[in-house]
Structures are given as C-alpha cells and as structure tokens.
Amino acid sequence: MNAEQAKEVLMLYRPGTRDAEEPEVVEAMAVARSNPELARWFEGHQAFQKAMRTRFREIEVPEYLKGMMRSQGKIIRPAVWWERPQAWLLAAAAMVVLSLGLSALWTRPRVPDRFANYRQMMVSKAMNVAYAMDWTTNDMGALRAALAERGAPANYDVPQGLAKLDLTGGAALTWRAHPVSMLCFDRGDKQMVFLFVMQRGAVKDPPPDKPVESKVSRLATVSWSRGDKTYVLAGPADAGFPQKYL
Numbered sequence: 001m002n003a004e005q006a007k008e009v010l011m012l013y014r015p016g017t018r019d020a021e022e023p024e025v026v027e028a029m030a031v032a033r034s035n036p037e038l039a040r041w042f043e044g045h046q047a048f049q050k051a052m053r054t055r056f057r058e059i060e061v062p063e064y065l066k067g068m069m070r071s072q073g074k075i076i077r078p079a080v081w082w083e084r085p086q087a088w089l090l091a092a093a094a095m096v097v098l099s100l101g102l103s104a105l106w107t108r109p110r111v112p113d114r115f116a117n118y119r120q121m122m123v124s125k126a127m128n129v130a131y132a133m134d135w136t137t138n139d140m141g142a143l144r145a146a147l148a149e150r151g152a153p154a155n156y157d158v159p160q161g162l163a164k165l166d167l168t169g170g171a172a173l174t175w176r177a178h179p180v181s182m183l184c185f186d187r188g189d190k191q192m193v194f195l196f197v198m199q200r201g202a203v204k205d206p207p208p209d210k211p212v213e214s215k216v217s218r219l220a221t222v223s224w225s226r227g228d229k230t231y232v233l234a235g236p237a238d239a240g241f242p243q244k245y246l
Contacts, residue, residue: 001024001027001028001031001121001124001128002031002124003031003035003037003038005028005031005120005121005124006027006028006029006031006032006035006038007028007038007041007042008117009024009025009027009028010025010028010029010032010042010045011045013025013028013045013046014049015046015049015050016050022174022177023173023174024121024174024175024176029042113176113203113204114203114204114205115203115204115205115206115207115223115230118175118176118198118202118203118232119214119216119221119223119232120216120217121175122173122175122180122182122194122196122232122234123216123217123219123221123232123234124217125173125182125194125196126192126194126219126234126235127217127218127219132171133168133169133170133171133182133184134146134150134169134170134171134172135169135170135171136168136169137167137168137169137170138166138167138168139167140158140167143167143169143170143183146170146172147170147172147181150172150179151172151179152172152173152179152180152181152197153179153180153181153197153198153199153229154181156181156183156195156197156229156231157226157229157231158183158195159233159245159246160246161243161244161245161246162185162193162195162233162245162246165185165186165187165188165193165245166185166186166188167183167184167185168184168185168186168192169184170182170183170184171184173196175198175202176202178198178199178202179198179199180196180197180198181196181197181198182194182195182196183195183196183197187235187236191235191236192235193233193234193235193236193245194233194234194235195231195232195233195234196231196232196233196234197229197230197231198229198230199228199229199230200225200227200228200229200230201228202230203230206225206230207223207224207225207230208224208225209224209225209226210224211223211224211242211246212224213241213242215237216234218237219234219235219236219237220234220235220236220237220238220241220242221233221234222241222242222245222246233245233246
C-alpha cells in the first residue's frame with residue numbers, strides 16, 4: 001500500500017471506533033507511521049473528527065424540552081420557540097456547527113468504493129515484496145477449503161491458461177469489509193501471477209463479462225466478471241499477457 005492509497009483508507013477512519021481493527025486501516029496506519037507528511041495529515045484529520053464530535057455534543061437540549069421530559073407525560077404547551085430567551089443564539093450556534101459538518105462532507109474526497117480503487121489495492125498487494133501467503137500449497141482443493149473456512153470466495157473459476165502454472169498458495173484478504181481470495185501462481189522464471197476473486201456485488205461498477213485489459217502501476221491486469229464473481233488477473237507486463245493465461 002502506498003501513501004496515496006493509505007490516505008484514501010484513513011479518510012474514512014473514525015477515531016474511537018472499531019475501524020482501527022480493520023486490516024486495511026491497520027496497514028494504512030503503518031504506512032502513515034513511516035511517512036512524516038502522511039502522519040501529519042492523519043493527526044490533523046483525527047483532530048478535526050474529534051473536534052466536530054465534541055461540538056455536536058456541546059449543543060444543549062433547550063430548557064422547554066427538558067421541562068417536557070420532567071413533566072412525565074403531562075401535556076405542557078411550550079411557547080413558540082423563537083419567543084424563548086436566547087433561542088436565536090442557540091439556533092445560530094447550531095447552524096454554524098451544522099454548516100461546518102456539511103462543509104467537511106462536501107469537500108471530502110469521493111469514497112474509494114469503485115472497481116478501479118479495488119483493482120489498485122489488489123495490485124499493491126501483488127507488488128508488495130513483503131506480502132505473505134496465508135497458505136503455501138500446490139493443492140487447489142486444499143486452498144479452496146481453507147479460503148471457504150475464512151469466508152472468502154472458494155467456488156471460483158481458474159482460466160485454462162492460468163491453470164497450467166504451478167499453484168504456490170494463496171491468502172484471504174478484505175476490501176471494504178468484503179472478503180477477497182488471492183491465488184498465487186509461479187511462472188517458472190521467478191515471476192508470479194496473481195488471481196483475485198471477490199463477489200460481483202461488492203463494487204458499484206464491476207467489469208463486464210468480456211475481459212478488460214489495463215496496466216496498473218508496473219503490472220498488467222485483466223478484469224472480468226462471471227456469474228456472481230469478479231476477477232482480477234495481475235502479473236508482469238509482458239507482450240500477450242492476457243492470451244497466455246486466459
């Protein structure tokens with residue numbers, strides 16, 4: 001995961017929640033700790049989130065509403081709100097806080113929930129030399145069983161060309177809380193080819209059934225959908241990459 005990808009993930013982080021337990025957030029935080037510029041931005045982002053939450057909590061309940069609650073069900077006709085003392089001041093303060101909140105939402109970058117965001121994230125996994133497979137095996141049946149046990153897609157189709165390569169293992173990943181299966185294949189020249197499988201409905205704009213080629217960072221990718229699954233094939237950007245493995 002690079003700094004830009006980490007920032008997209010951390011943009012959705014809510015301090016004081018279980019967001020910090022999400023694998024993507026944990027990875028993004030690790031990137032921030034090693035990137036001073038990103039670390040400064042993340043510190044400011046958290047401070048803003050906490051300040052906004054504090055501002056909303058500081059808005060007091062109007063006295064007439066407190067009186068209504070204390071009345072224990074007795075019908076008390078409140079005066080028109082704008083006739084009450086300091087009503088305009090309370091309304092103005094509430095509008096300022098609300099405006100700040102809406103401004104933050106309007107200026108916030110688009111949530112990274114498109115297929116292109118997912119594909120970029122998976123390619124970053126493939127390019128990370130420090131990635132670790134959850135299982136090292138050349139037995140496809142055993143890998144399917146392990147993935148299924150972790151809740152990741154296991155009834156995937158492996159293209160004929162890719163099936164000719166040696167399976168080396170795989171991992172159960174997540175993207176925005178959606179399980180992803182990663183399959184790793186050895187080309188035989190110290191190069192790896194990766195297949196990522198996720199439910200088709202996990203993205204708003206899944207690729208079509210016809211494979212679509214795209215170069216992402218240094219890797220060539222082919223993406224397609226079949227049935228209820230979406231596939232991303234990634235590997236070295238050699239000539240004829242799709243034809244070799246599809």
